[in-house]
Amino acid sequence: MMSVAGxxxxxxxxxxxxxxxxxxxxxxxxxLVSRSASKTVLYSIGIVSCVASFLALVPLYGHTExxxxxxxxxxxxxxxxxxxxxxxxAITLVLSSLRKAxxxxxxxxxxxxxxxxxIGGMVMAGANNLIIIFLGIEQLSLSLYVLAGTGFPRxxxxxxxxxxxxxxxxASGFLIFGSALxxxxxxxxxxxxxxxxAVSGGTxxxxxxxxxxxxxxxxxxLAPFHTWVPDVYxxxxxxxxxxxxxxxxxxxxxxxARIAYEVFGQDxxxxxxxxxxxxxxxxxxxxxxxxxxxxxxxxxxSSIAQAGYMVVALAGVQQSGLNTLLFYLFAYALTSLxxxxxMALLGDxxxxxxxxxxxxxxxxxxxxxxxxxALFFFSLAGIPATAGFYGKLLLLQQGFLAGPWGIALAVxxxxxxxxxxxxxxxxxxxxxxxxxxxxxAPSGNAFAPWVAVAAGAVGTIVFGILPQxxxxxxx
Amino acid sequence: xxxxxxxxxxxxxxxxxxxxxxICVIPGLFTRKRPTKEKLEAYECGVPPTSQFTGRFxxxxxxxxxxxxxxxxxxxxxxxxxxxxxxxGLFGFTEMLTFIIVLGVGYxxxxxxxxxxxx
Numbered sequence: 001m002m003s004v005a006g007x008x009x010x011x012x013x014x015x016x017x018x019x020x021x022x023x024x025x026x027x028x029x030x031x032l033v034s035r036s037a038s039k040t041v042l043y044s045i046g047i048v049s050c051v052a053s054f055l056a057l058v059p060l061y062g063h064t065e066x067x068x069x070x071x072x073x074x075x076x077x078x079x080x081x082x083x084x085x086x087x088x089x090a091i092t093l094v095l096s097s098l099r100k101a102x103x104x105x106x107x108x109x110x111x112x113x114x115x116x117x118x119i120g121g122m123v124m125a126g127a128n129n130l131i132i133i134f135l136g137i138e139q140l141s142l143s144l145y146v147l148a149g150t151g152f153p154r155x156x157x158x159x160x161x162x163x164x165x166x167x168x169x170x171a172s173g174f175l176i177f178g179s180a181l182x183x184x185x186x187x188x189x190x191x192x193x194x195x196x197x198a199v200s201g202g203t204x205x206x207x208x209x210x211x212x213x214x215x216x217x218x219x220x221x222l223a224p225f226h227t228w229v230p231d232v233y234x235x236x237x238x239x240x241x242x243x244x245x246x247x248x249x250x251x252x253x254x255x256x257a258r259i260a261y262e263v264f265g266q267d268x269x270x271x272x273x274x275x276x277x278x279x280x281x282x283x284x285x286x287x288x289x290x291x292x293x294x295x296x297x298x299x300x301x302s303s304i305a306q307a308g309y310m311v312v313a314l315a316g317v318q319q320s321g322l323n324t325l326l327f328y329l330f331a332y333a334l335t336s337l338x339x340x341x342x343m344a345l346l347g348d349x350x351x352x353x354x355x356x357x358x359x360x361x362x363x364x365x366x367x368x369x370x371x372x373x374a375l376f377f378f379s380l381a382g383i384p385a386t387a388g389f390y391g392k393l394l395l396l397q398q399g400f401l402a403g404p405w406g407i408a409l410a411v412x413x414x415x416x417x418x419x420x421x422x423x424x425x426x427x428x429x430x431x432x433x434x435x436x437x438x439x440x441a442p443s444g445n446a447f448a449p450w451v452a453v454a455a456g457a458v459g460t461i462v463f464g465i466l467p468q469x470x471x472x473x474x475x
Numbered sequence: 476x477x478x479x480x481x482x483x484x485x486x487x488x489x490x491x492x493x494x495x496x497x498i499c500v501i502p503g504l505f506t507r508k509r510p511t512k513e514k515l516e517a518y519e520c521g522v523p524p525t526s527q528f529t530g531r532f533x534x535x536x537x538x539x540x541x542x543x544x545x546x547x548x549x550x551x552x553x554x555x556x557x558x559x560x561x562x563x564g565l566f567g568f569t570e571m572l573t574f575i576i577v578l579g580v581g582y583x584x585x586x587x588x589x590x591x592x593x594x
Contacts, residue, residue, distance in 0.1 A: 025580050032587050106588075 010067040013074040015056035016082060017122050023049020024115035031108025039107035043093045046111045050090045057082055066128060070190055073128040073258075080326050081125035081254045084333055088246045089118040091337050091455060095239040097448045098349025103237060104157070105150040113150075114243065117143035121251035128262075130179040130189040133255055137175065137219060140251055141168050144244060151237040160235025167218070167228045175215025181208030191262040198263050198270060206270065213273055219252040222277045222311070223284035226304045230292075233300035238351060241296055242340030242452075245303045246333045253310060257325055260314050274311060275405045281308030282416035289423045295343060296354045298423070299336070302380055305416055306332050312395045312409045316402025324394040327470055331379065331387035331463055338456020339376040341449045342369050348444025359427060361435040366443055370431045372453050377424040379460045382417050387463035392417065535593060542590055549578055 011018075027045050030037050057079065064075045092114060099107065120139030127133040145168060149161025183189055185204035186197035197205050218225040233241050256274075264271055285305025292298040310332070313325035346362075346369055347353035363370040379388035392413065399410030463470050517524050556563070556571050563570075585591065 021577075025577065028580055028584050032584055109584075109588075 007069045008067060010065060010074075012056075012059065013065055013067045013072065013126075016053045016060070017119055019056045020049055020053040020086075020115060020119050020122070023052065024112050024119065027108055027112040027115065031106065031112070037108070039099065039111075040097065042107050042111045043097055046093045046115050047090050049115065050086050050093075054083070054086050057086075070192070071129045071132050072123075072126045074126055077258070077322060078126040078254065081250055081329075082122050084250050084330060085118050085121045085125065085247055088243060088250065088333060088337065089114060091341075091452045092239050092243040092247075094448050094451045095242060095337075095341060095344050095349075098344055098444075098446055099237070099239070100349070102153060103150070103349075104152040104154075110147070110150050113143045113147050117147065117243070118247065121247050121254075124251040125254040127255060128191055128258070130182060130191075130194075134172075134176060134179060136251070137215075137255070138172065140248065141172065141219070144168075144240075144248065147240045148232055148236040148244070150240065151235075154235070156235035157237065158235075160232045163228055163235075164232045171215045171218030171225070173215075174211050174218070178208045178211030178213070178215060181205075182212060184208070191258065194259075194263045195265075198268070201270075209270060210273065213277075216252060216256055217274075217277050219248060220256065220307045221249075221281075221300075221304050222307050223281040223304060224277070226281065226284060229300040229304055230288075230297045233303075234294055234296045234354070238296075238340060238344050238347070238349060238354075241299075242337055242344075245299060245336050245340070249303065249307060249310070250329055250333065253307075253325065253329060256311075257314060257322065260317050261322070264317060266317050268317065271314075271317070272405065275315065275409055278308045278311035278409060279412045281305060281311075282412045286416040286419040286423065289420070293356050294354050295356055295359075295427075296351070298356070298427075299339060302420070302423075303336070305420065306380070308416070309392065309395055309413055312399045312406075312413055315399050315406035315409050318398065318402065321398050323471075324391075324398050327387075327394055327463070327467070328391040330470065331391040331460070334456045334459030334463075335376050335379040335386075335388060336456075337452050338460065339373065339380070341452030341456060342373045342376065345369055345446065345449035345453060346443040348446060349449075353443070356427060356430070360430045361433060362431040364434055369443075369453070372457050374428045374431060375457055375460055377428055379464065381420045381424040385461075385464050387460045387467075390464055390467045538590060542585060546578075546582070 023045060026049070027042050030045060031042060034041075060074050060079055062076065063079075064073075066073045093111065096110065096114070099110070117140055120136050120141075120143060123132060123136030123139065125136075127136050145161055145165040148164045149157055151157030152161075179189075181204055182194060182197070185202055185208055186193040188194075198209075214225065218228075221229045233244065236244060260271060260274075281304050285301050285303070285308060289298050289301035289305070292301060310325060310328055313321045313328060315321070343353050346358075346366065352358065359370075359373070362373070375386065379386035382388045382392040395413060396410050399406040399413065402409075552574075553571070556567060560567060
């Protein structure tokens with residue numbers, strides 16, 4: 001602990017971020033100095049810095065502290081989010097080992113960007129004032145804009161990057177303008193100052209929060225700010241899409257939850273717009289997924305719906321909601337990464353298995369990947385004995401206890417789930433129905449994606465059958 | 476009505492809208508439109524335009540502009556530090572050193588990867 005000009009700095013709290021930053025810089029330096037550094041070396045440095053960051057995180061367990069004049073918080077909440085972000089980064093780096101030279105971009109800049117992106121997410125998880133929130137979001141987004149384009153020999157990847165950067169900058173504009181109005185109404189950028197402004201209300205505060213929410217809803221891909229999702233998910237390289245689907249949601253939900261709990265508190269009327277966009281997301285996400293013939297687009301629509309589900313955890317802003325949100329995020333992350341792992345496994349890191357037609361009769365060619373994919377789809381839909389089912393149970397409980405808006409959210413959740421049974425069930429049906437003489441795309445069998453698939457499958461089953469193991473982790 | 480600081484801003488908005496709107500609308504009410512080829516051309520400081528606007532031009536222009544902006548903005552953050560150097564003391568100095576090192580890694584990366592060469 002040291003103090004400069006009246007501002008105390010706790011290095012222990014910042015250590016996980018510093019460790020990861022050092023890892024990112026090291027990747028760049030190694031990429032510079034060594035002409036022949038293989039991508040394995042570079043990705044390994046990324047994974048080692050993940051572990052280093054995690055080790056720096058361990059002593060912070062159960063520790064509550066704010067540092068940098070209250071700008072950055074370390075608590076039970078940010079701890080769990082940081083762990084999830086590091087896990088996502090590690091799995092994504094493993095999946096990325098399938099990248100080939102012709103995919104475009106140097107492996108050094110690719111790995112460094114992934115690391116920097118995660119740092120942005122960790123900053124968001126601990127951000128306790130508007131400036132740090134914006135810094136974190138921008139670091140996350142700017143890295144992702146480039147990552148979306150790292151498959152640039154394919155035109156779809158260029159398209160994804162351009163669409164993402166244009167719409168993302170617009171959202172950032174909303175976010176920063178909203179922050180300015182919030183600052184104007186509260187007279188401070190800290191969430192504590194915003195809390196007193198929220199209690200007294202005022203037009204300026206409402207306008208500021210509305211704009212802020214638009215920006216955040218864009219990052220979360222909540223309808224009606226979701227239009228970028230299908231194209232960006234489809235065009236981005238496979239591993240990046242998986243990372244995007246998980247890490248951005250995790251980080252943005254960290255910000256959203258912190259604001260809901262620290263600024264608004266129970267049953268605040270100002271959160272009604274949030275409930276409305278969540279209801280819309282559940283409908284748009286599930287209905288939009290019906291027509292999709294591309295698995296990346298389908299998972300994109302699925303992620304829109306899942307973001308809507310996760311908002312239900314915040315309904316009524318109950319204290320138990322945080323546990324529900326964490327459980328659902330962990331379940332969603334493992335399931336989603338697992339599904340992208342299967343796609344990477346079959347397509348050998350390419351988009352060969354992004355087309356849903358390739359999955360017809362998959363069981364009779366590749367029984368294990370087909371079983372894993374079915375498991376992940378069951379979890380996304382919420383079939384009993386999967387983590388997704390127990391997560392939805394917790395969400396429903398949260399919703400039904402939270403007044404009229406909570407009940408509306410819970411009812412939409414049930415309706416959306418019913419639609420999603422059809423969406424996911426159809427793919428599983430295709431995988432398990434025998435097709436005669438179909439010329440199927442050849443499927444790969446690299447080792448690396450099995451790591452993601454295994455991690456996802458174990459998590460989905462263990463948290464689904466024995467959810468108390470998650471509670472026992474005391475995240 | 477009691478004037479608040481916001482009243483001033485509201486007046487400013489109204490005046491800005493009225494003036495800008497008047498400039499756009501009033502000339503159109505009084506002029507006759509007699510377009511000629513010369514009048515419809517893009518105005519390039521009096522020089523006859525040499526090419527169409529809607530062309531493609533090489534990405535290196537963007538690259539140079541972007542790299543310039545990045546490092547230019549970074550140097551802007553030196554000013555507040557320099558003003559408060561004595562108060563920040565050794566800590567401020569080491570912080571800025573770290574900042575420069577991080578910046579230097581990025582600079583070296585761009586340089587080595589050929590970001591500055593006009594290919």
